[in-house]
Amino acid sequence: MAAxxxxxxxxxxxxxxxxxxxxxxxxxxxGELFGLIGPDGAGKTSIFRILTTVLxxxxxxxxxxxxxxVKDYRSIRSRVGYMPGKFSxxxxxxxxxxxxxxxxxxxxxxEENYELIKDIYDQIKPFNDRRAGKLSGGMKQxxxxxxxxxxxxxxxxxxxxxxxxxxxxxxxxxxxxKRLKKQGITILVSTPYMDEANLCERIALIQKGKIMSxxxxxxxxNSFPTTLYAAKSADIYQLLNDLRANxxxxxxxxxxxxxxxxxxxxxxxxxxxxxxxxxxxGHSEILIKTITxxxxxSFIRLxxxxxxxxxxxN
Amino acid sequence: xxxxFVFIRKEFFHVFxxxxxxxxxxxxxxxxxxxxxxxxxxEVKNAHIVIxxxxxxxxxxxxxxxxxxxxxxxxxxxxxxxxxxxxxxRRGEVxxxxxxxxxxxxxxxxxxKTQVQIIADGSDPNTAKTIINxxxxxxxxxxxxxxxxxxxxxxxxxxxxxxNEEGNGSLNFIPGVMALILMIVCTALTSVSVVKEKxxxxxxxxxxxxxKPVLVLIAxxxxxxVLSFANFTLIVLLSVFVLDVEIKGSVIxxxxxxxxxxxxxxxxxLLISNATSSQQTALLLxxxxxxLPTMIFTGFxxxxxxxxxxxxxxxxIVPAHWYFLIIKAVMLKGLGFEYIWKETLILIGMTIxxxxxxxKNFKIRL
Amino acid sequence: MEEKAIICKELTKQFGDFYAVNxxxxxxxxxxxxxxxGANGAGKTTAMRILCGLSYPSSGTASVAGFDVYRQQxxxxxxxxxxxxxxxxxxxxxxxxxxxFFGGVYGVSRKEIKERSNDLLETLGLQKESRKMVGExxxxxxxxxxxxxxxxxxxxxxxxxxxxxxxxxxxxRQFWDMIYEAAASGITVFVTTHYMDEAEYCNRxxxxxxxxxxxxxxxANLKHQFSADTIDEVFYQLARGAKRSAD
Numbered sequence: 043m044a045a046x047x048x049x050x051x052x053x054x055x056x057x058x059x060x061x062x063x064x065x066x067x068x069x070x071x072x073g074e075l076f077g078l079i080g081p082d083g084a085g086k087t088s089i090f091r092i093l094t095t096v097l098x099x100x101x102x103x104x105x106x107x108x109x110x111x112v113k114d115y116r117s118i119r120s121r122v123g124y125m126p127g128k129f130s131x132x133x134x135x136x137x138x139x140x141x142x143x144x145x146x147x148x149x150x151x152x153e154e155n156y157e158l159i160k161d162i163y164d165q166i167k168p169f170n171d172r173r174a175g176k177l178s179g180g181m182k183q184x185x186x187x188x189x190x191x192x193x194x195x196x197x198x199x200x201x202x203x204x205x206x207x208x209x210x211x212x213x214x215x216x217x218x219x220k221r222l223k224k225q226g227i228t229i230l231v232s233t234p235y236m237d238e239a240n241l242c243e244r245i246a247l248i249q250k251g252k253i254m255s256x257x258x259x260x261x262x263x264n265s266f267p268t269t270l271y272a273a274k275s276a277d278i279y280q281l282l283n284d285l286r287a288n289x290x291x292x293x294x295x296x297x298x299x300x301x302x303x304x305x306x307x308x309x310x311x312x313x314x315x316x317x318x319x320x321x322x323x324g325h326s327e328i329l330i331k332t333i334t335x336x337x338x339x340s341f342i343r344l345x346x347x348x349x350x351x352x353x354x355x356n
Numbered sequence: 357x358x359x360x361f362v363f364i365r366k367e368f369f370h371v372f373x374x375x376x377x378x379x380x381x382x383x384x385x386x387x388x389x390x391x392x393x394x395x396x397x398x399e400v401k402n403a404h405i406v407i408x409x410x411x412x413x414x415x416x417x418x419x420x421x422x423x424x425x426x427x428x429x430x431x432x433x434x435x436x437x438x439x440x441x442x443x444x445x446r447r448g449e450v451x452x453x454x455x456x457x458x459x460x461x462x463x464x465x466x467x468x469k470t471q472v473q474i475i476a477d478g479s480d481p482n483t484a485k486t487i488i489n490x491x492x493x494x495x496x497x498x499x500x501x502x503x504x505x506x507x508x509x510x511x512x513x514x515x516x517x518x519x520n521e522e523g524n525g526s527l528n529f530i531p532g533v534m535a536l537i538l539m540i541v542c543t544a545l546t547s548v549s550v551v552k553e554k555x556x557x558x559x560x561x562x563x564x565x566x567x568k569p570v571l572v573l574i575a576x577x578x579x580x581x582v583l584s585f586a587n588f589t590l591i592v593l594l595s596v597f598v599l600d601v602e603i604k605g606s607v608i609x610x611x612x613x614x615x616x617x618x619x620x621x622x623x624x625x626l627l628i629s630n631a632t633s634s635q636q637t638a639l640l641l642x643x644x645x646x647x648l649p650t651m652i653f654t655g656f657x658x659x660x661x662x663x664x665x666x667x668x669x670x671x672x673i674v675p676a677h678w679y680f681l682i683i684k685a686v687m688l689k690g691l692g693f694e695y696i697w698k699e700t701l702i703l704i705g706m707t708i709x710x711x712x713x714x715x716k717n718f719k720i721r722l
Numbered sequence: 723m724e725e726k727a728i729i730c731k732e733l734t735k736q737f738g739d740f741y742a743v744n745x746x747x748x749x750x751x752x753x754x755x756x757x758x759x760g761a762n763g764a765g766k767t768t769a770m771r772i773l774c775g776l777s778y779p780s781s782g783t784a785s786v787a788g789f790d791v792y793r794q795q796x797x798x799x800x801x802x803x804x805x806x807x808x809x810x811x812x813x814x815x816x817x818x819x820x821x822x823f824f825g826g827v828y829g830v831s832r833k834e835i836k837e838r839s840n841d842l843l844e845t846l847g848l849q850k851e852s853r854k855m856v857g858e859x860x861x862x863x864x865x866x867x868x869x870x871x872x873x874x875x876x877x878x879x880x881x882x883x884x885x886x887x888x889x890x891x892x893x894x895r896q897f898w899d900m901i902y903e904a905a906a907s908g909i910t911v912f913v914t915t916h917y918m919d920e921a922e923y924c925n926r927x928x929x930x931x932x933x934x935x936x937x938x939x940x941x942a943n944l945k946h947q948f949s950a951d952t953i954d955e956v957f958y959q960l961a962r963g964a965k966r967s968a969d
Contacts, residue, residue, distance in 0.1 A: 082888030083861045094564045096721045115720075120566040128557040134373040135366065146362040147567045179762040189561070205888065208761040209918065209954060210961045234888045235917075237954075249890060279902045295895045298922035298952065299941060342891050 043108060045197050045228035046070035046093060051102035053088050062088040063099070064251035070197075070230050070244075075223045077242030078232040079337065085251040086232040087127050090201040093230070094124045107196045120148070123195030123227075125186050127202045133175030137166055137185055140174055141192065148193035155194040158225065162218055163188050180211030187218065198222065200231040204238065216241045236338035247341055254344040259337055266335040266343065268292075268308045272300040273316055275325035284323040290315070295342060302339055359567055363575035370549065371579060377545060385537050385587055389594045392529040402430045403487055405452040406444055408437075411460035419498050423454070428490050445477060452476045452487045530595045531683035532656025534588065535676040538614070538621055539650045541587055544642035546580045546625030551638040569720045577622045584618045585611075604690030613686065613696070616703055617679040623710035624675070630717045654680040678703045725752040727879050727910035728773060732782035735768050742768040744933035745782065750926075752878075755901060755911045757921045760930030761961040766914055767883075769930070773912070774881055775799045787878040800828070803872035803909075806883035810868030813857030817848060820856055821871055828875035842870050862893030866900060873904050880904065882913040886920065898923050918954035927953070929960050936960050 046069065053063040063085040070076040078086050091097035093106050095115035103110070109117045131140050141163075145152050156163075166177075166184050174182060183203060190198060200219075204212045216238065219229055231242070239245045239259050246256045255262055275281045282301055285294045292304045305312050313330045320328045371377055407423070409416050424431050432450055444450045455473040457463070463470035474491055476484035550573070553559040562572055588611070595601040603610065625642065632638045653660070653671035660668055671677045678699045685691040685699075693700070728750040735743040743765045750756045760766040771777045773786050775795035784791045787801040811820045818839065825835040843849045846866060856864060865885060873880050882901075886894045898920065905911050905925075913924065921927050921941060928938040937944055937960055941953055948956045 081861070081890035081893075084890075091560075094560070096560055096563050098721060116566070119564050122564060124561060124564045126557045126560040130556050130558075132366070132370070132556070132558065135369055139366070139369065143362060143366050144561070144565075146359050147562065147565045149359065149566055206762075206916070208916065208961060209957050210761060210964070213958065236891060237919075279906070282899075282902075295892075296898060296923060298919040338891050342895075345890065345892050 043072065044069040044105070045072045045074070046076075046104075046106050046230055048089070048093075048104045049102050051089070051092060051099045051104055053085070053092065053097070053099050058100075062251050063092070065102070066248075066251070066253050067102075068246050068253060068256045070228060072228055073223070073226050075219060075229045075231070075241075075243045077239055077245040078230065078248060079234075079236060079239045079245050079341070080232075080248035081234050083250075084248045086248060087201055088251075089248075090124075090126070090199055090230075090232065094122060094199055095119060120193070121196045123190035123193070123198045125190045125198075125200045125203055127205070127232075131174040131182065131186060131189065134173055136171050136173050137177070138170045140185060141188055144189040145192045150193045152192065155192060158194055158222075159188045159191050161221060162191075178211075179207045180214065183207055183211060183215055184218075187215075191222070196228065198227050198229045198231075200229065202232050202234065204233055204235065212238070236336070236341055239337040245337070247337075247344060249341075249345055249348075252348075254348075255340070262337060262340050263335050266340055268304050269312055270333055270335045270339060271303045271305075271312055271316055271330060272297070272333045273303055273320065273328075273330045274300045275320055275329070276327040277325065280323075281320060281325055284325070285316070285319060288319055293342070293346065297336075297338070300333075302333075302335075304343075360571055360575055363567075363571070364578050367549070367575060367579040371583065381541055381545065381583060381587060382590065384540065385533075385591050386594065388533050388537055389530075389591060389599065392533050403428060403451045404430050404432050404449060405454060405487070405491075406432050406441055406450045408441060408453065408455045410458040411456045413461035415461045415464065415502075416456045419456075419495060422494055422498055423491070426490070426494060428487075441475070445475075450477070451484070452491065454491060529656060530591075530599070530601055531680050531687060532651075532654055534591055534614070534683060535617070535654055535656070535679050536647065536650050537591060538584055538588065538618055538679075539646050539676055540643065542580055542584050542618055542621030543625040543628065543646050544639055546576060546622050547628040547632070547638040547642050548635050549580075550576050550626065550629035551632055551635050554633050555635060563720065569718060570715060573626050573715065573718055577626065580622060580625075581615075581618055584621070585615065588614050588618070601687070603687050605686035605692065609693060610683070610686050613679070613682050613700065613703075616700070616707065617675065617682075620675045620679075620703060620707040620710065623707055623714050626714040627710055627717070630714060630719070649674050650676040653677050656680055675703060675706050678706075726750065727752045727754070728756075728784070728786050728912065730773075730782070730784045733769065733772065733779050733784050734781045735765075735772060735777070736780040741933045743772070743779070746930070746933075746935045747782075748928055748935060748938055750879075750910055750912065752910055753905055753908050754926065755905050755913065755924045757924030757927035758912060758914045758930070759921055759927055759957060760914075761964050764930040764961075764964065765933040766930055770881060770883060770912075770914070773798075774802060774804055801878045803875065803877040803880040804883075805868050805872040805880070805885055807865075807885060807887040811856045811864065811871065814855055816853050816855055817843070817859070817867060818852045820867070821874065824871045825874050828877075830875050838874060842874070846870060862889045862897075865889055866893065866897055869897065869900055869904075873909055877909065879910040879912060882911065884914055884916060886915065886917060894920075918952065918957060921953040921957075929957060931960050931964050 049067050051063055051066045054061050066085070066089065078089065080086055088097065092099045092104055092111060095111050095118050098112065105111065106118045107121045109121070111118060132143070135143065141152055162184050166181050169177065169181065174185060177185065187203070190200070204215055207215070219231065223229060242259065244256065244258050245262065247254045247262070257265070273281065273285070278296070278299070278301065282294060282296060285291050285301065285303060290306055292306045294301055294303045303316060305315070313332060316330045317328060320330070371381070405423070407420055409420065420431065423429050432444070441453045445453070453475040455475070457471060460470055472495065474488055476488050553562065563569060592603070592610070596603065624646065628638055628641050632641060653667070653674040654676045655671070660671055682696045682699045682703070685696050726749050730749070731747050732745045733743060733747070734741065734745050746769060758766060758770070768777070772779050772791055773784065775786070775791065775798035779791060786798045789797040789801065791798065812823070815823065821839045821842065822835055825839070830838070843852050848863070848867065851859065856867070859867070869882070869885060886897050889897065894917070901911055901913070915921060924941065926938065926940050927944065928935045930936065937956070939947065944956050945951065945953065948959055950956045950959065
C-alpha cells in the first residue's frame with residue numbers, strides 16, 4: 043500500500059485564475075524517502091497543504107497513510123508529522139516549552155516517544171532553556187523536526203525544510219532524515235535545491251504545477267537522452283557566448299566552473315568538435331570532457347522540452 | 357482537558373514574555389484614566405458670559421453677584437439689547453448670555469414665579485450644555501437660599517444637574533474609558549494573538565494536530581478573559597482612589613456586567629482574527645474599526661442627542677454603547693438590575709451572535 | 723594600479739561585546755564579480771549594510787565607489803544599486819511604474835527613463851507585460867526585472883543579497899548571464915548566495931566564518947588550497963568549525 047498517493051490533483055486560486063497544481067499524480071511507498079524537487083511557485087506547498095488536509099483540492103483524489111484527505115481528515119491529522127515551509131515555532135518559548143507544548147497538543151509526552159527524537163534532541167538539549175527566537179537556523183530546524191516527530195507519525199511531510207539554511211546545517215539535516223527513514227517512517231520532503239535530489243530514493247521533478255518526471259535519481263539521470271559535455275576556458279563567459287552562437291549547439295548552460303553543453307547531432311567526436319570551436323575563437327586553457335549529467339541537467343532539459351515553461355506571463 | 361490547560365498556559369507565557377503586550381494591557385488603562393480624568397474633562401472654567409439685566413432690581417443683582425463669585429464664569433458686561441448680544445456671540449467673545457426679563461422681582465413677589473432666558477453658543481454643544489447646567493445650578497442654589505429665608509417663589513426653568521451636582525467632569529468619562537479600554541485590550545490583543553499563529557505557521561501545525569480547532573479559540577480567549585478582568589479591576593480601583601468616583605450601585609453587578617462585555621469583545625476579536633491573516637491588518641481593524649466607533653457612538657465624548665438620527669441608529673448596534681449605558685446606570689446612578697435588564701439582554705444577544713459567527717467561520721482548513 | 727571599487731581595512735562592527743564583523747579586510751576591483759559567502763549568522767548581512775551606507779562601522783575603514791562609509795553615506799547610496807530576495811519591487815505597481823519610480827528615486831531624467839526602459843523591456847522580452855502588475859509575474863521574471871531596475875541608474879557597484887533564492891535552474895542561469903553582462907559593462911557586482919555552484923561563477927569569493935573573512939581567493943585557487951573538488955566542500959570545511967550561529 044502506498045503511504046501517500048495523489049491522483050489527478052488540481053488546485054487553482056483566485057477563482058481559477060491561477061493554476062497552482064495541474065493534474066498531479068504520484069505515489070510514495072511505505073518507508074520511502076521521497077523528494078519533491080522544484081523552484082518556488084512550482085506548487086510544492088499547495089501539494090503539502092492538500093496532503094495535510096488543510097487545503098481542499100479542486101479536483102482529484104489523495105490519500106495519506108491509507109486515509110482519504112477530505113473524508114478522513116481527522117485520522118490523517120493524528121498520523122502525520124508536518125513541518126510547514128514558513129514554520130518558525132514560538133519564538134518566545136524555550137526549546138523545552140515548545141516541545142512540551144506540541145507533545146501535549148498531539149496527545150503525547152516527550153518521554154513516550156523519546157527514542158525517536160533522541161538523536162536529534164540530544165544535539166539541542168544543552169540549550170533546553172533558551173528561547174526559540176535566540177536559536178540559530180540549524181538549531182531551529184532541529185527543534186522543528188523534533189516537534190514534528192514527537193507523536194511518532196507514520197508519515198513525515200517536510201515542506202522546504204532546508205530553504206535559507208546554510209550548507210553545513212543542510213548536510214546535517216539530511217543525515218537526520220536518513221536515520222529516520224531507517225526507523226521505518228515514510229518521508230515526503232520538498233526542496234528547491236537540485237543537489238539534494240540525489241539524497242532521496244525517488245523524486246518528482248515539478249515545475250509550474252506539473253510533474254515533469256517521477257523516478258529514482260539514477261533513472262532520471264540515465265534517461266538523459268544525449269551526451270553531455272563539460273567545457274571551460276580562461277574566459278568562461280566569452281566561451282558561453284561563443285558556443286551559444288554556434289548553430290550545432292543544442293544547449294549551453296553555466297554549471298559551476300564548467301559549461302554544460304549538448305549537441306543537436308549526437309555523434310562521436312563531440313568533444314573535439316567543441317574544442318575546435320573554442321580554439322577558432324581564440325580561447326586558451328581549454329578543457330572539454332564528457333560527463334554524467336546531474337539532476338539539474340535533467341531538470342533544465344525537461345523544462346526546455348516545454349518551451350512555454352520558460353516564457354514569462356501566466 | 358490537559359491539552360487545553362497546556363495551551364492556556366502557553367498563552368500566558370506569550371503574554372508575560374512580551375513587554376509590549378503587557379504595557380498595552382496595563383499601561384494603557386492608567387494613562388487613559390489619568391488623561392481623561394484630569395485633562396479632558398468637560399469642566400468649564402472662566403467662561404465668558406454676558407448678562408442682560410432688564411430688571412435691575414435687588415434680586416437680579418444678587419444672582420449676578422453669585423455668578424461673578426463662581427470660578428466658572430467671567431461676566432463680561434451688561435448689555436441691554438438683543439442685537440448687541442448677538443454681535444458678541446458672532447465675534448466668539450462670549451459662550452453664553454443670561455437675560456433677566458423686566459419686572460423680575462415684581463413677578464416673583466406677585467405671581468410667585470418668573471423666567472430667565474439662557475442662550476448658549478450651540479456650535480460647541482459640550483461646553484454649552486455644561487454652562488447651561490452650571491448656570492441653572494447657580495440659580496437653583498439662589499432660589500433655595502431665598503426659600504429658606506422664608507420667601508417661597510420659583511424661578512423657571514427649574515433645572516438642576518442630575519447625578520452630578522458638584523459638576524465633576526470625570527464622572528461621565530469613567531464608563532466610557534472602561535468600554536474603550538476593554539475594547540482595545542480584548543479585541544485587539546485577542547485577534548492579534550490568533551493571527552500571530554497564522555503568520556508563524558504554527559496555525560497550520562495546530563490544524564494538522566488532533567487538537568480540536570475550536571479549542572484553539574477557547575484557549576486563546578481564556579487568558580485574555582482573565583487579564584481583562586484584572587484590567588477592569590485596575591480601572592475601578594484607579595477611578596475610586598485616584599479620581600474619587602463613588603460606585604453607587606452594586607459592585608458585583610458591575611463586575612458581572614463587565615464580564616459579559618469582555619466576552620463580547622473577545623468574540624469580536626476572534627471574529628476579526630478569522631477574517632484577517634496579518635497582524636497589522638488585525639490590529640488596524642481592531643483599533644480603527646472598533647476604537648473609533650466606541651469613542652463616537654457610546655456618547656461619552658460627544659453627546660448622542662446632538663447627532664443626526666443616522667448616527668443614533670448606528671449607535672444601537674455598537675456593543676460599547678449598551679455597556680456604557682449599563683455602567684453609567686450601575687456606577688453613577690446606583691440603579692439595580694431591574695433598570696438595566698433590557699440593555700443587558702441586548703448585550704447578551706450581541707455576544708451570542710458574534711461568538712456564533714466567530715465559531716462558525718473558524719476554518720478547520722486554511 | 724587597478725581601480726578599486728571597494729576597499730575594506732580592519733572593518734569591525736560591535737554590538738556590546740559581540741563582534742558581528744571582526745576586522746575584515748578585502749578589496750574589490752572595478753568590474754569584478756565578488757562572491758560574499760558565509761554561513762547563517764556569520765556577519766554577511768551586517769557587513770553588507772555597512773558597505774551600502776545603511777549603518778556605521780565601530781572601527782576600521784572602508785570606502786565604496788571612492789566614498790567613505792563614515793562621512794559620505796549619501797554619496798555611496800547614489801552610486802550603488804541594491805537588490806535582495808526579500809525586497810525588490812512593488813508588487814502592486816506595474817512593470818513600467820516600478821522602473822519609472824526607481825529611476826526617479828535615483829535622479830535619472832525623464833527622457834532617459836523613457837529610452838532606457840524601452841531597451842530594458844526589449845532585452846527582457848517584457849514589452850507585452852509592461853503594464854502588468856509586478857505581482858502577477860513569475861518569480862524568476864520578477865528577480866530578473868529587479869536586477870535590471872537595480873542597475874537602471876548605471877551604478878558603480880551593485881549589491882545582490884541572495885538574488886536567486888528559490889528560482890528555477892534555467893532562470894537562475896539567465897540571471898547570471900545578466901550579471902556577467904553588467905560586469906562586462908564595468909559595474910562591480912557584490913553578491914551573496916546559498917547556491918555553491920553560483921560561487922564558481924564569481925571572479926573571486928570570500929568566505930566569512932564567525933565575523934571574520936577566513937578565505938579569499940579565486941574559486942580555483944580556493945579549491946586547490948583546500949584540496950577540494952567543489953566550492954561546496956571548501957565552504958563545508960570552513961563553516962563546519964563555526965562556533966556561533968544566529969539568524
